[in-house]
Amino acid sequence: MADVKKHDTPMVDELKKGRWPSFVDDIEQKGLKGKQECLDLLGQLELSYKHKETHWKHGGIVGVFGYGGGVIGRYSDVPEMFPTIAHFHTIRVNQPASKFYSSAYLRKLCEMWDHRGSGMTNLHGSTGDLILLGTKTDQLEPIFYDLTHQMSVDLGGSGSNLRTPACCIGKARCEYSCIDTQAICYDLTQTYQDELHRPAFPYKYKFKISGCANDCVAAIARSDCAIIGTWKDDIRIDQAAVKAYIGGELKPNAGAHSDKDWGKFDIQKEVIDRCPTNCMWMEGDKLKIDNRECTRCMHCINVMPAALRPGTDTGATILLGAKAPILEGAQLATLAIPFIRMEAPYDELKDFIGKIWDWWMEEGKNRERSGELIQRQSIQELLRRTGLKAIPQMVKEPRSNPYVFWSAEEVEGGWKRDLAEFRKRHAA
Amino acid sequence: MQNRITDIGPPHYFQFMPPVIQKNYGKWKVHEIIEPGVIKYTSETGDVCFAVRCGSARLITTDLIREVADIADKYCDGSVRWTTRNNIEFHVTSEEKLRALKDDLKGRKFPGGSYKFPIGGTGACVTNIVHTQGWVHCHTPAIDASGVVKSVMDELYDYFGSHKLPAQVRIALACCLNMCGAVHCSDIAILGIHRKPPLIEDERITGVCEIPLAVAACPLGAIKPVTVEVNGEKKKTVRVNEERCMFCGNCYTMCPAMPLADGQGDGIAILVGGKISNRITAPKFSKLIIPYIPNEPPRWPTTVKTVKHILEVYAANANKYERLGEWAERIGWERFFEKCDIPFTDKSIDDYRLAYTTYHTTTQFKWSVHTDNL
Numbered sequence: 037m038a039d040v041k042k043h044d045t046p047m048v049d050e051l052k053k054g055r056w057p058s059f060v061d062d063i064e065q066k067g068l069k070g071k072q073e074c075l076d077l078l079g080q081l082e083l084s085y086k087h088k089e090t091h092w093k094h095g096g097i098v099g100v101f102g103y104g105g106g107v108i109g110r111y112s113d114v115p116e117m118f119p120t121i122a123h124f125h126t127i128r129v130n131q132p133a134s135k136f137y138s139s140a141y142l143r144k145l146c147e148m149w150d151h152r153g154s155g156m157t158n159l160h161g162s163t164g165d166l167i168l169l170g171t172k173t174d175q176l177e178p179i180f181y182d183l184t185h186q187m188s189v190d191l192g193g194s195g196s197n198l199r200t201p202a203c204c205i206g207k208a209r210c211e212y213s214c215i216d217t218q219a220i221c222y223d224l225t226q227t228y229q230d231e232l233h234r235p236a237f238p239y240k241y242k243f244k245i246s247g248c249a250n251d252c253v254a255a256i257a258r259s260d261c262a263i264i265g266t267w268k269d270d271i272r273i274d275q276a277a278v279k280a281y282i283g284g285e286l287k288p289n290a291g292a293h294s295d296k297d298w299g300k301f302d303i304q305k306e307v308i309d310r311c312p313t314n315c316m317w318m319e320g321d322k323l324k325i326d327n328r329e330c331t332r333c334m335h336c337i338n339v340m341p342a343a344l345r346p347g348t349d350t351g352a353t354i355l356l357g358a359k360a361p362i363l364e365g366a367q368l369a370t371l372a373i374p375f376i377r378m379e380a381p382y383d384e385l386k387d388f389i390g391k392i393w394d395w396w397m398e399e400g401k402n403r404e405r406s407g408e409l410i411q412r413q414s415i416q417e418l419l420r421r422t423g424l425k426a427i428p429q430m431v432k433e434p435r436s437n438p439y440v441f442w443s444a445e446e447v448e449g450g451w452k453r454d455l456a457e458f459r460k461r462h463a464a
Numbered sequence: 465m466q467n468r469i470t471d472i473g474p475p476h477y478f479q480f481m482p483p484v485i486q487k488n489y490g491k492w493k494v495h496e497i498i499e500p501g502v503i504k505y506t507s508e509t510g511d512v513c514f515a516v517r518c519g520s521a522r523l524i525t526t527d528l529i530r531e532v533a534d535i536a537d538k539y540c541d542g543s544v545r546w547t548t549r550n551n552i553e554f555h556v557t558s559e560e561k562l563r564a565l566k567d568d569l570k571g572r573k574f575p576g577g578s579y580k581f582p583i584g585g586t587g588a589c590v591t592n593i594v595h596t597q598g599w600v601h602c603h604t605p606a607i608d609a610s611g612v613v614k615s616v617m618d619e620l621y622d623y624f625g626s627h628k629l630p631a632q633v634r635i636a637l638a639c640c641l642n643m644c645g646a647v648h649c650s651d652i653a654i655l656g657i658h659r660k661p662p663l664i665e666d667e668r669i670t671g672v673c674e675i676p677l678a679v680a681a682c683p684l685g686a687i688k689p690v691t692v693e694v695n696g697e698k699k700k701t702v703r704v705n706e707e708r709c710m711f712c713g714n715c716y717t718m719c720p721a722m723p724l725a726d727g728q729g730d731g732i733a734i735l736v737g738g739k740i741s742n743r744i745t746a747p748k749f750s751k752l753i754i755p756y757i758p759n760e761p762p763r764w765p766t767t768v769k770t771v772k773h774i775l776e777v778y779a780a781n782a783n784k785y786e787r788l789g790e791w792a793e794r795i796g797w798e799r800f801f802e803k804c805d806i807p808f809t810d811k812s813i814d815d816y817r818l819a820y821t822t823y824h825t826t827t828q829f830k831w832s833v834h835t836d837n838l
Contacts, residue, residue: 047762051611052576054618059521059610061574066525074525077600084599084608085761088727092603094720102470110601126601130474138480139533139542146526146533155526159546162594162645169523169601184469204548207490208481209505209515216490218477229471249742253548256747257649257740289785291497292587295628298784310785312744335743335785342494360643362714363683365817368649368747402680 040072043079047086066155073154073170076118083114098125098173100180104235106191107176123172124154127179128165128192130225133218134205135160141187148182162258163242164202165192190229196403197235201225201243204252212337213247214265214350215378220245223382237393238400248346249334255355255369260406261389262355262369263378267347270327271336277343278303278323289339307336351377354385356392356418357407367407372418374429388422395421416441482543482555484513500625501583502562514562515553518569518581519592519617519624522550523600523610528580531572535581539565549592549634551585584625588632590775591624593617594646595637598656604713605639606656606730612764613637616654619768620775630782630791633775634739641712646740651788652771653735653750658711660729665721666694666701673719675702681718683816684708732757732767736774737789748789753801755811777804798832808834 042064051060060078067074080091096109108126115122129145145166149155154170161167171179183189192200201224204210206217224243225232231241244255247265255262280286281301287294288301303323308316315329316336323343325336337344354376355369376384396406399413410418419426428434444451478486488507496504503515532552536544539561545553554569556562572580585591593616596602598609616635623629636650640657647653669675679687679702686708691698702722704715711729715722734757738750757766774788781803782791792800801808814822829835 048611050762051614052574052578054614055577055579055582055621056614056617056624057519057521057580057582058574058576058578058614059523060614061576061578062521062525062528063523065575066527069527081599081608081611085611088730088759088761089725090599090603090605092599092601094603094716094723101465102468110603124601132475132480133477135546136477136480136482136485137544137546139536139544141475141480142529142533142536142544146529150526157524157526157529158522159520159524159529160522160550162596181467184472185467187475188472189475190470190472202548205545207492208477208485209492209513211492211494211505213490222474222477226473229473233471251740251742251747254646254649254740256742257646287496289587290495290503291627292632293627293630293784294497294587295500295626296588306784310744331742333742333744338743339785342496360648362642362712362717363681366643366648366749368749402677 040067040070040075042067042075043082045078045082048078048082063156071150071155072120073124074156076121077124077154077156077170080112080114080118080121083117092124096125098176100176100191103191103233105193105195105197105233108194109173110170121154121170124170125173125176127153127168127171127176128161128194128200129168129183130190130192130200131160131164131166131202133203133221133225134208135164136208144187148179148186152179152182161192163192163199165200191233193232193240195235196237196239197233197241198228198231198237199240199242200232201245202253203245204247206245206247210247211341212250212334212346214267214346215245215247215263215352217245217247217253217265219380220263220378220382223380227386231393236397238396239403239405241393241396241406245352249332250338255358257358257368259358259369260356261392262358263352263385264355265346265350265378266332266353266375267350268375269347269349271325271330271347272345273323273325274343274345275322278340279321281340281343282321286340286342290341307339310335351375352385354388357405357410359405359407363403364408364411367411369407370410370415371430372422372424374427391422392418480543480545482513482541484511484557485543485555487511488513497586497627500589500627501586502566503586512557514556514559516556516562516565516569516583517547517585518552518554518583519579519585520546520550520552520581521610521614522592522595531580535565535568539568547585547592549585549594551592552581582621582624587627588629589623589625589627590620590629590633590635593635593637594650596639596644598639602639604642604717604725606658606713606725607639607654607732607759608761609637609639611762612654612732612767615763615765615768616771619772623775629775629779631785631787633778633788635771641714642717647735648749649738649740649747650750651736651738652774653738654767654771655733655735656730657733657756658713658724658726658730659756660711660724660726661704661706661709662713662716662722662724664702664704665723666692666699669701669719669721670699672721675700675719678702678715678719678722681714682709683712683714684710687715727759731759732764734767734770734774737792739787739789744785745787745790750789751797752812753804753806755809774804774806796830798830798834802832802834 244259
């Protein structure tokens, strides 16, 4: 074992205390077993705690041949103090949809990463990738070779491209899921490998897929194209189970509030009165739902999962343009397609995505997210470019200002007018 | 480029799932949280599967991953998964294995005493904090991520393994305004902010920056290209209208010659009331209620105390199923500030493009500590 140099890290060491898993203890243990990178990282972190400033240099463009992204270059600005992290690049490895792993796969990955990198990871990055945290430039190609040849896994995305898609757990383990989120996630990832690995967009683009409106992967807030499962028919009601909730045999919300006394379950107060559209009522001991008025918010199903289930005529709602604040302000995704069938090979969706990308690649400014393009050029332009029809579901409310654009073709007689004709009727 | 494999994407998800999940894929009928951190799933086939959820620091080593693999081998047919909030989930099919797995997980600690695999994160709890790179790996942060998260979770630990809140509380952290992750849509959000305009390296800027990109990077048009004399030489560079700069740091993202990190100036803003789900109300953005708390490594005591206080006032006052943002909107923001005893400052009043939509255009308001002495 190589000699390891432990730095004096009194502030960072404070974070070994307390009950929540300590990243410091984990990293230090690894360091003491011979990984100097781990100890140098804690040393540099101590310096940051002292200065209250980061000690990573700006940027760093590194990568693997054939790809324009997947690796985030990073260099220490105090390399003489912490030489093993002078280069400390991050590699984004494309995670399997919904992040199930076999122990064999994880062990193989650890073996490779201990050999070629720092031994530190993020499980997982916010976009979904498995993050290998910290290696040197000359290791990037060998790592990529090992990943593709030995583990049959590819890099994820970075830069102005399609980023790694992610999904909720879906049908693998959730009775709410209206669509096969993993299958969609995998299919889109494979279909658009070129767009993912070789940046060709004005800026980044993200897909996220949630099985229902609970949106466990936060698609509506964190993806340019959110695919969220829904249904068109009636909520399925098991009246016997409804009775069991009312009678107290079944726990509301599957037991999610078990450590506080909220009183006896009151279906009127907890379900019917909380329904956002007031479309539920009791008739005797039977629960009734006016499904035409239901907006499928999931509340009643969440409270009584054993009694209520989503319908069986399922598909997805597509919402576009979510992003964080930079540059023009944060955006939640906005409804574009209320309902689309989601059966492989998802041609209708892909056709739509192609039209959005054509528009954005032609009109989008440098570093303009697709959601900002929609704001700048309007939803009307989105409709023209994609062939979607305007429907009231696309707005929270109709506009209140009267600054309405008409095209010449929409107006009788067009815009070419003769002033002389006008003056014949009206003296100046 | 010989023997190169490209464009193969991720491994197929199905191969890594435990047999009970493969067999019952798409057939699940109902779930029940039998205790904090343990969810029982029942399939239409009659099969049953227990998921045990554990906290994780997200930033973890290969040694810890190997330990996870060992546990997966021992109890779970070698399968394990991570959640969208970076918790770890183990699956078992019998009550005996469930008991043994739980006992095993509870016994595993780091040398310093922290739990390796605390069980919880289900139901009306505070689950894992979605967070970013901080001073561990990023070049634009105003705060650390891992250290703040550890400090907050230590203090809120009992809420992770219990179901005593009105609804789930999602806490997120981002170390700068890029807001990687979920800060803009969380119940409680911890955000790194700067408070000083960038420095400008006139000598270096043309060598490392495309000046038009730096100019275009400013949301407020505060940057203009100029030519200045440096050591008797005319150089192209930029100037920042400091009155107009709100320290977002996006110019530094585009241009390494415009650094703005500052130990004294940087710190934390707190936002609250965001949500993502469509349950009862539509998704909401989080709103800025505290403009600045200083960086206080290694334990960030003021931030920790503030987050805990907001959480506990919410827990004591909100209705069942009511998310923090729904509660604040129901009682009114004036009452939220009063109840949480948070001073209201002009920094919480929006002054960016669509600010008008956040003004209070009604005579409907409540009297509060803010108006009592008028």
